[in-house]
Amino acid sequence: MSITPEQREQLIAAAFSARDAAYSPYSKFRVGAALLSTDGKIIKGANIENASYGGTICAERTALVKAVSDGTKTFSAIAVVSDVASAISPCGICRQFIREFCKLEMPILLVPADYSATAKTGEKGSVLDVTLGELLPHSFGPEHLEMPRGE
Amino acid sequence: MSITPEQREQLIAAAFSARDAAYSPYSKFRVGAALLSTDGKIIKGANIENASYGGTICAERTALVKAVSDGTKTFSAIAVVSDVASAISPCGICRQFIREFCKLEMPILLVPADYSATAKTGEKGSVLDVTLGELLPHSFGPEHLEMPRGE
Amino acid sequence: MSITPEQREQLIAAAFSARDAAYSPYSKFRVGAALLSTDGKIIKGANIENASYGGTICAERTALVKAVSDGTKTFSAIAVVSDVASAISPCGICRQFIREFCKLEMPILLVPADYSATAKTGEKGSVLDVTLGELLPHSFGPEHLEMPRGE
Amino acid sequence: MSITPEQREQLIAAAFSARDAAYSPYSKFRVGAALLSTDGKIIKGANIENASYGGTICAERTALVKAVSDGTKTFSAIAVVSDVASAISPCGICRQFIREFCKLEMPILLVPADYSATAKTGEKGSVLDVTLGELLPHSFGPEHLEMPRGE
Ligand SMILES: [Zn+2]
Ligand SMILES: [Zn+2]
Ligand SMILES: [Zn+2]
Ligand SMILES: [Zn+2]
Numbered sequence: 001m002s003i004t005p006e007q008r009e010q011l012i013a014a015a016f017s018a019r020d021a022a023y024s025p026y027s028k029f030r031v032g033a034a035l036l037s038t039d040g041k042i043i044k045g046a047n048i049e050n051a052s053y054g055g056t057i058c059a060e061r062t063a064l065v066k067a068v069s070d071g072t073k074t075f076s077a078i079a080v081v082s083d084v085a086s087a088i089s090p091c092g093i094c095r096q097f098i099r100e101f102c103k104l105e106m107p108i109l110l111v112p113a114d115y116s117a118t119a120k121t122g123e124k125g126s127v128l129d130v131t132l133g134e135l136l137p138h139s140f141g142p143e144h145l146e147m148p149r150g151e
Numbered sequence: 152m153s154i155t156p157e158q159r160e161q162l163i164a165a166a167f168s169a170r171d172a173a174y175s176p177y178s179k180f181r182v183g184a185a186l187l188s189t190d191g192k193i194i195k196g197a198n199i200e201n202a203s204y205g206g207t208i209c210a211e212r213t214a215l216v217k218a219v220s221d222g223t224k225t226f227s228a229i230a231v232v233s234d235v236a237s238a239i240s241p242c243g244i245c246r247q248f249i250r251e252f253c254k255l256e257m258p259i260l261l262v263p264a265d266y267s268a269t270a271k272t273g274e275k276g277s278v279l280d281v282t283l284g285e286l287l288p289h290s291f292g293p294e295h296l297e298m299p300r301g302e
Numbered sequence: 303m304s305i306t307p308e309q310r311e312q313l314i315a316a317a318f319s320a321r322d323a324a325y326s327p328y329s330k331f332r333v334g335a336a337l338l339s340t341d342g343k344i345i346k347g348a349n350i351e352n353a354s355y356g357g358t359i360c361a362e363r364t365a366l367v368k369a370v371s372d373g374t375k376t377f378s379a380i381a382v383v384s385d386v387a388s389a390i391s392p393c394g395i396c397r398q399f400i401r402e403f404c405k406l407e408m409p410i411l412l413v414p415a416d417y418s419a420t421a422k423t424g425e426k427g428s429v430l431d432v433t434l435g436e437l438l439p440h441s442f443g444p445e446h447l448e449m450p451r452g453e
Numbered sequence: 454m455s456i457t458p459e460q461r462e463q464l465i466a467a468a469f470s471a472r473d474a475a476y477s478p479y480s481k482f483r484v485g486a487a488l489l490s491t492d493g494k495i496i497k498g499a500n501i502e503n504a505s506y507g508g509t510i511c512a513e514r515t516a517l518v519k520a521v522s523d524g525t526k527t528f529s530a531i532a533v534v535s536d537v538a539s540a541i542s543p544c545g546i547c548r549q550f551i552r553e554f555c556k557l558e559m560p561i562l563l564v565p566a567d568y569s570a571t572a573k574t575g576e577k578g579s580v581l582d583v584t585l586g587e588l589l590p591h592s593f594g595p596e597h598l599e600m601p602r603g604e
Binding site for chain 3: 471474476478479497498499501503504505508510512514515516517518519521522523524526546549550552553593594595597598
Binding site for chain 2: 018021023025026044045046048049050051052055057059061062063064065066068069070071073093096097099100140141142144145
């Protein structure tokens with residue numbers, strides 16, 4: 001599960017592009033996400049808010065339901081960018097949603113809004129590279145609903 | 152806000168086709184939805200469930216976030232079909248989500264799984280035609296968050 | 303399924319009181335709800351928001367999970383009040399959540415923030431009396447998951 | 454932020470007791486949670502499911518909205534137990550919801566259904582002690598919505 005430097009740059013660019021379609025009149029907080037499928041497609045998502053705040057769907061989940069409902073279910077990486085300079089991490093809801101379809105070692109690229117392709121790790125403008133397993137340790141997943149039960 | 156008989160048949164066919172991509176290992180209940188945009192595009196969605204049941208996203212919302220995150224925000228109709236013979240109606244979450252983007256008079260086509268293009272209203276296999284306003288009366292929407300407040 | 307005038311006033315007063323506990327730093331929109339159980343208890347709820355907007359839980363759902371998790375599952379009425387003068391209706395998510403436990407004829411009292419106990423129907427300060435069935439027509443409920451399926 | 458051995462046993466017992474009120478006809482998976490407030494109260498929650506799976510509210514969130522809507526907003530610990538023998542961890546939605554009100558160092562006790570008060574760490578029947586920060590690293594929280602924005 002590795003991506004090439006070219007794919008990485010394309011994925012980051014797609015996350016920025018995805019952000020333009022955010023519908024966030026309530027939070028005024030735009031988020032863009034881009035998923036890379038194992039067969040090389042890039043699927044973009046943005047946050048779509050709702051007057052009933054609880055109905056809001058984040059950028060990461062938007063990208064995932066787009067992909068899955070089009071028949072794509074295996075992924076190599078996801079990149080996320082918001083409007084703030086520092087790298088912002090997926091909310092817990094999205095971590096759980098990603099968990100349904102992705103391996104724990106899948107890379108998640110947290111991209112700062114002031115991203116610079118030449119920044120080194122830890123520098124201003126640098127991407128924070130994490131994995132799903134790092135963001136959702138001791139995770140609950142589909143397999144737990146199959147476990148033997150009893151008092 | 153009217154659709155031609157041809158668009159209607161295409162929309163219904165798209166809802167059936169969308170249903171094939173449902174990810175519903177928990178409910179075993181597949182749902183497909185198809186949105187018609189005002190510029191004539193058809194956008195398909197299916198229900199995508201989650202091991203944490205609360206994370207589940209229905210077919211109607213999947214179709215809407217796909218459309219909106221691709222820049223399409225105005226719609227003429229939506230059709231919904233599930234695995235049961237009788238017409239099934241959107242859940243309240245989806246009604247609220249549709250409310251964010253659609254007019255109250257927008258047609259919602261509730262399609263039975265045993266749909267027949269030649270069935271007349273009320274017959275076996277016939278579509279139940281409703282509107283968003285009929286499904287969500289006295290609705291709460293974006294405009295209510297802008298109202299003057301005070302004790 | 304009827305409530306006495308005394309219960310009605312108590313329920314409305316409880317909804318106002320419940321509103322004080324709202325946690326709504328994002329919307330700045332406070333909502334209070336009060337449920338009347340069939341055995342005469344009043345259970346209060348307020349909206350509890352979340353930085354990830356999608357995690358937000360409304361006042362009506364808060365009241366319901368409080369009741370159900372304490373073993374109370376049958377209800378006679380619910381009253382809802384917000385910060386705006388006009389009566390505000392439950393969002394679709396809450397209508398669906400109420401549907402899980404309540405009969406379609408259950409009264410839902412939509413209370414304006416400028417409520418006056420002496421206002422007549424339709425007057426300034428008057429309560430809008432509706433039922434669950436009126437707010438969620440053609441509803442989808444627990445029984446639909448039990449229906450026979452097939453193409 | 455420490456709890457006494459007595460409080461710990463009371464909290465675990467409350468989580469088991471809370472589980473009895475689960476409403477989980479769809480997953481058949483019961484979960485109980487018990488919150489300890491900083492002023493020594495124990496608040497119980499159970500999972501309350503919904504025919505529209507997405508409406509489901511987990512035990513942990515039920516406990517939190519009960520507490521907060523009753524005016525209790527600071528907590529010392531939470532314990533969670535399900536029907537499966539091994540310790541089950543909160544879903545991502547609940548981690549995010551806990552994050553809204555609790556410090557990252559708050560203890561979360563993951564209690565196996567075959568819990569034994571005398572089991573040692575790692576033994577059959579032993580509790581898995583984690584913290585919120587361990588379950589939700591690089592977390593997104595209320596403070597991020599206040600950050601300066603711009604490209
Ligand atoms: Zn999210
Ligand atoms: Zn729905
Ligand atoms: Zn609501
Ligand atoms: Zn949960």
